Each structure stands twice: as structure tokens, then as C-alpha cells.
Amino acid sequence: MSEPATPEASADADADTDATGRTDTDEQAAQRHEAATRVPGTGADAVVASLEAAGVETAFGVQGGAIMPVYDALSASTVDHITMAHEQGAVHAADAYGIVRGDPGVCMATSGPGATNLVTGIADASMDSDAMLALTGQVPSTMVGSDAFQETDTVGVTAPITKHNYFASDSDDVGRTVGEAFALANTGRPGPTLVDLPKDVTFGETDRPVGEPTPPKRSVPDPEADEEQVEAAARAIEQAERPLCLFGGGVIKGDATEEARAFAREFGIPVVTTMPGIGSFPEDDDLCLSWAGMHGTGYANMAITHTDCLIAVGTRFDDRLTGGVDTFAPEAEVVHVDIDPAEISKNVHADYPVVGDAATVIDQLDAAIGYAEAPDPEEWRAQCAEWREEYPMDYAIDADEPVRPEFVVEAFDAASDDDAYVTTGVGQHQMWAAQYWTYRHPRTFVSSHGLGTMGYGLPAAIGARIAADDDRQVISFEGDGSFLMTIQELSVAVRENLDITVVVLNNEYIGMVRQWQDAFFEGNHMASDYDWMPEFDTLAEAFGAKGFRIDDYDDVEDAVEGALAYDGPSVVDAHIDPEANVYPMVASGAANGLFALSEDQL
Amino acid sequence: MSREAERNEAAEETQDATTDGGTTHPAESPLTERARPADEEKPTTGLSGPRPEERPHPTGRRDEHGVRKEPDHGPEPTRRATVSALVEDEPGVLARAAGLFRRRQFNIESLTVGPTTVEGHSRITLVVEETEAGIDQAKKQLAKLTPVIAVGELSDDAVAAELVLLKVRGQEPDKVHAITSMYDGQTLDAGPRTITVQITGDENQIDDAIDAFHQFGIIEMARTGQTALERGDSPTTPGEEPGHSADDTEDDEFTNYDD
Ligand SMILES: Cc1ncc(C[n+]2csc(CCOP(=O)(O)OP(=O)(O)O)c2C)c(N)n1
Secondary structure, X not given: OOOOOOHHHHHHOOOOEOOOOOEOOHHHHHHHHHHHHOOOEXXXXXXXXXXXXXXXXXXXXXXXXXXXXXXXXXXXXXXXXXXXXXXXXXXXXXXXXXXXXXXXXEEEEOOOHHHHHHHHHHHHHHHOOOOXXXXXXXXXXXXXXXXXXXXXXXXXXXXXXXXXXXXXXXXXXXXXXXXXXHHXXXXXXXXXXXXXXXXXXXXXXXXXXXXXXXXXXXXXOOOOOOHHHHHHXXXXXXXXXXXXXXXXXXXXXXXXXXXXXXXXXXXXXXXXXXXXXXXXXXXXXXXXXXXXXXXXXXXXXXHHHHOOEEEEEXXXXXXXXXXXXXXXXXXXXXXXXXXXXHHOOOOOOOOEEEEOOHHHHHHHHHHHOOOOOOOOOHHHHHHHHHHHXXXXXXXXXXXXXXXXXXXXXXXXHHXXXXXXXXXXXXXXXXXXXXXXXXXXXOOOEEOOOOOOOOOOHXXXXXXXXXXXXXXXXXXXXXXXXXXXXXXXXXXHHHHOOOOOEEEEEEOXXXXXXXXXXXXXXXXXXXXXXXXXXXXXXXXXXHHOOEEEEEOOHHHHHHHHHHHHHOXXXXXXXXXXXXXXXXXXXXXXXXXXXXXXXXXXXX | OOHHHHHHHHHHHHHHHHHOOOOOOHHHOOOOOOEEEOOOOOOOOOOOOOOHHHOOOOOOEEOOOOOEEOOOOOOOOEEEEEEEEXXXXXOOHHHHHHHHHHHOOOOEEEXXXXXXXXXXXXXXEEXXXXXXXXXXXXXXXXXXXXXXXXXXXXXXXXXXXXXXEEEEEOOOHHHHHHHHHHOOOEEEEEOOOEEEEEEEEOHHHHHHHHHHHHHHOEEEEEEOOXXXXXXXXXXXXXOOOOOOOHHHOOHHHOOOOOO
């Protein structure tokens, strides 16, 4: 490692903008500078100083033997620590915090089981390109490799699911390493990083200031795309008769929603998003066809099947989006904009690769499209509108039947603010929350996409709540199965008195599994029937939260109003139609255009 | 009360409420935008709209790499590529590279690693047999690893060499010696029962030598796998210059991915 920056040298650095491009108030910048230049004392002090220098306000974690020195140092720090009930809660909370803030979330755990409990959430963050820093305790260096008490090869275990990870081996370097890991997490394509902290390294003495957090130089990609690539892509877009924008999570992560929206509107190009891209384009806009893929709307899937020019920004063409690659947008020339060159032509061949930062590249594209040649695909828009009429996202309700889950989602949407945050578990409820809620803003749909982690919703709601401004609502849609996986975090929500509303779409099944069993396993409900579910409203009260219950349509209004009005954590146990299934559905590996509208079409 | 019974009772209550006219139909509730009352025409489960076979479907297709293709497109051909990666010499870098290839199931023929002229840098040389798209991905994925400085693919006329140690039966020392000399090899150990020789050369030479030694009975063999450098003035990985020391190597000179 190079020598620490001298105080003068770091003072020269632009104090208003950190390595991750975030802007601070003068006071925050001064605080961070103070932390960067402070003489630490121990390795643990350096770790904490490094977090402060990075502007970290909150960390989520669970104590333990190997991480104790860091916690000890944290007690005298400006960084708030939220003790979670389980490390999985800590990592999902940090993940969601990072999504909402646009800055890496930080989670901490002790060695061994603490670290392994983080693994699911790190993998989750990795699949969704979420910036996150995980700090794990480790047994003293001298005992590493001896199968000591609570030892796990954390660096080995997490290597494939982190953007990069570090084993700290020196008290003098540990602070800089943490800074580098933090900055790296948010550089280029975001992702989780991890620093493993042996106890002797955090206990050891050091007098070396940590400096500003800086990513390794080589990892900072050029935001601007090659002019030739841009020109070629611009010509292709001009030629298109049926252009379609496909906005992925990268548009949100890259803070490119403004540019993306302006681009689509300027040329009147219809927009579909991926599921992680929900919120990149307002879903109540006429150009927006919502999201495409396995449970995306019929009209989005029709549009993606028939486009002749797909302008894909910040998406990795996940198989839940593409279905079978052979039939994916089969007539489209693909313009693929991504900051990560390894995504180009990984799953779907890019006819026009454009490597660069989403916001910068969209502006470049916009400038390169000649106004005389600019597309205005009126007929295509009319066709898309027609599909919207043909494949409505509606549902039939009968007052005598159990409550439809879609109705519950819409009821909460109608009663809450336009900029509320929604988090989810994984399963049918996640799909209904994505389909029947109208998202208008980036970062408002916080969900587990790539890994599909049940149990994500509640800890994510906690992280989002802590990250969000107080006046914005946080609502978590849960399945009964998903909720039960991390329900212990309700204790944290109560302790911190967090104003969140958990809506359990309770079907007494792990419903998504049951839906697949109905479709592909002749209705054999092996291990998917969860009729032993607790009374979630009563259970919520036992935790000290407020419980509500929905059994029929008459209960909906009171529960919605009561839960949203309650200032603290509330849980709505919504007993929904246990047989309700999610449609449309593209069978895995099938063509997007073959989406089923009901079970007999599968 | 069982959950089932409770549910039934709840349903009955709803019925009561609707029959005595106390409830408006939820579809008319101002809360919901898209719900419609159930009726006979529309399906009660699932959504309405043209059935899959009634929809227009394009005829185009893509191949397994997502490239638009002609209908009778055959399987992708594979080729052999030698990839060289200049890496930061830190613990675990080889494991990271190897792990990456294992996970993505790239077909690796050999993987070697060793120091370079620059202190703190190592070179990983990989031989892969993959489709064009596979080779491209292998290079890009390798370049993504944080400790990787630069990645290059070697041209066909690059200099490549491998070393093999062969332990053969010692009954015919003269013949063994003759073949060893033929391949410019060296005898490293000769005893009454075994002779161990070392041969270096490109992959074909090594294969030929092994064939030639088979007549004596090969007892044990160790091959290192190929290592390679670009010929002449061409750098082996982009931006790489000969004879630098770590101090005067500016990180900026290196690109992180192959161009
Ligand atoms: C940790 C984990 N285990 C298993 C699965 C597989 N899985 C996907 S969806 C699902 C059912 C989810 O059930 P529930 O949370 O009750 O939601 P519902 O589908 O009923 O809305 C399961 C088991 C998963 N995604 N994550």
C-alpha cells in the first residue's frame, strides 16, 4: 500500500464530492476529513475512522467475539449501529439502506457463523449489483487455518459472491483497506465488497491515518462511451420502425432516470423495464408498458417480442426477463448500454455495444441522433397501446369469495403516497406487489431480484426506513412463508419504533411453489401447504407491534387506514384467496410472447 | 377453531353481509382501479386477452449466444485460445481466476502462473477451448477481477512452451538418452531401474516426445501446462512494456480489458 495521504494532500482533494460522487454539506465534509486525518490508535479505530471518512451514518450488525474490538471502537463514533436479530437481517437491511440512499450500506458480523449468516445477503446484493460493504470478524491471524473456534474461511466462501474481498493482515493498512473496499463497492458497476478482520489486526496498534476512501485506480471505468460505438448505435435507432427502450436496474443504480426519461419522451419511444428497473420510468406515463419477463405484463412482453430495435440500458438480460434466448426479441437489433463490458453479449448478443455510464451514454446518444432522422414511431406506439387494451392487468372479484391479493395491493397503493417505498419477500406476493402497485420513482421498489431471497422484505423495510426521509412511507409486502423466515427482525422494528407497515398476503401456502406444482406437478402440494401459520396479527402484538387482520373485503379499508396511520411497526395479516395465482406467466425457457393468461394456457 | 373452519365462517359472514345489502361490491370501491366484478364471460382466475395461439409471433430466432440466426444454423465451432493475464501478485489471485473458470464451466486445458519482470506482478497463462463468444467472455470476466491488471489473447505465432518431466524404465539407458537428445532434453536422474528426463518445447513437441518415450514404459509424468509470450515488440497484454519495475509503472498505462 502506498503512503497515507498527508493532511495537505487530502485537503487539496475536492471536499464536496467523495470518491463515489456523492455531495455533502460542508459540515459533513469537514467531519469526514477530520476522520480521514485523525491518528487512530488501534486497527479497530482505523476501521471506524475509515467508515466515518466514507460518510457512513449507519451500520447494521450483530456482536460477537472476533468483531468485538471494532464494536468497541464504534461506541465512540458518529456511526450509528443498529443491532439486528440475525445477521441475515443485518445484511438485507444494509442492502436496502444502500438501495434507498444510493450509497453502500454497511453490515457487520463476527467470524464463523456470523459471517456465514451474511452469505445469503451478500449473494443477493451481488446478483442485484447493490453497493454494500460487509465487515467480518476473524480469529487472530496466528490461529487462521487451525480450525479455531468460530473460524470460517470467509474470504474463500465469499470470493465468488463479492465484487472483491480483502483479508486484512496489518493494523497499519486495515483502515485504508476498509476505505478502498467501500469506494470500490460503489465504483462502476456497484456490488458488495467484504473485509475480513482478524482480531489481532483490529487489536493491534497503529498511528497511521486512514485517508480518503479511494477505489483501486484500475477499477474506475471511463463514464464516456467510445464515439464510434455511440454513432453506430444512433444510426441504428434512427432506422428503427419499432424501437423499444428496455431500462434495467442499471438505470437506477447509475442515477440515470432523468436522462432515460428525457430520451424516451424526446423520441416518443415506448418503454419497458426489467423488474429491477421498476421505477426508472413512471408507470403512469402513457409511454410506459411496465415490466417484461416471466410475470411481466402481456403488453410489455408483446412489445419486446415485436420490437425491431431494443435499446437496452443497464440490464444483464437475466433469464427471468428473456425466457428462452432463442425467442427473445428475435427481430431486434440490440443496442446494449452498460458500464460493465463483461455484460455485453454475455446472454444476448449486442449488435451495438456501448460501454459507459448510463447517464453519460444516454446523453451522448441523444446528442448523436440527428433531429431530421429522429424516430417518431407513431404506428408502433398505437400498436403498443392496442396491446395494452388487449391484455389488461385486471382481475375478477366476487364479494362472496376470499379477498383477492391484487385488491389488497391496490388498496394500499391508493391509500399511500406516490413516493412510498415498497419492499417485498419472494413469491407470488412479490409479483403482485410489482404488478398492481404503480411505481413512479426510482429506488421505491426494493426487492430481491436475481437471487430471489425469501425473508428479504422485513429487514429490507427496516433498512429502507432508516435510510429514507421521515415523511416517506415504507410498506413491505410479505408472503406468509417469506415473513416467517426473518420475522425476528420485528423486534428491531419495535425497539427502534420504526414506522413501517408489513402486509402479509397470507395464503397459508408457499404460494409460488404451489402455483408451479399446480402447473407442472399435477397439483401435488408436497411441502408447500403451510396451514400451520401463526396468527400474524397476534404475533405482531406479542413483539410489541400493532396487528391488523383482513378476512374479507369489509376489513380492507379499516386495516389499510389503521396500519398506515399507526406510527410504528404494524402488521396486516391479510387472509387472501389461497388459490390465487400470478398471471401473466411465461413458462421458464419459453418465448415471452407465449405468456399464459391462465393455468390452462401453460 | 381450525383455520379451515374459521375461513368458512368468515366467508359465510361475508355472504350474509352482501345478501342483506350492507356491502357495496368491492369492485366499485374507490380504492381499486382495475378490478372488475366477476361475471360469466370473463375468466375468474387468470386474465383476459387473446390466447397464445391467437397472437402474432415473429419467425426470427437467436442461437445460444443470443445472436440472430438463419433457421438452419449449425452448432458453434470452438477454437483454442491462449490468454495471458497480468495480475497483482496477491494471495488468492490464482484461486480467484480458477474459481471463476470453474463456476462458468469454461473448458480450461492448462493454467500456469509465475512472476514477471515487475516485482509484485505475476502472469497467468490460460489455454481454453471455447466458442468465439466463450473466449470473449473468458477474457472479459478475467479482466473484471480486481487484482487483474491487463488481459490479452496471444496471436497464433506467439512463443509458447511447456515443460514435462518423464520417469521411464531404465533397462535401455542408451536408447533413452538418444531420444532425450533428439528432443534437446536433459537427463535429471538415472538409476538402475528408472531414468527421469526433462523436455521443454511447444505443445506438439511435448506430445511427440511423450509418444516416443512410451516404448520404454512411462512410470510417472508431470506436465506444467503452457506458458507463452507474444513475439517481437508486441506486448503480451495491452499496455505491457518490457523491463519495468514496479516503481516506474504507472497504473494508467494499463487498460483493464482487452480492446
Ligand atoms: C430462502 C428461499 N428458500 C426457498 C425459496 C423458493 N421459493 C421461491 S418462492 C417460494 C414461495 C414463497 O412463499 P410465500 O413467502 O408464502 O409467498 P407466496 O408465494 O405465497 O406469496 C419459495 C419457497 C426461495 N426463493 N428462497
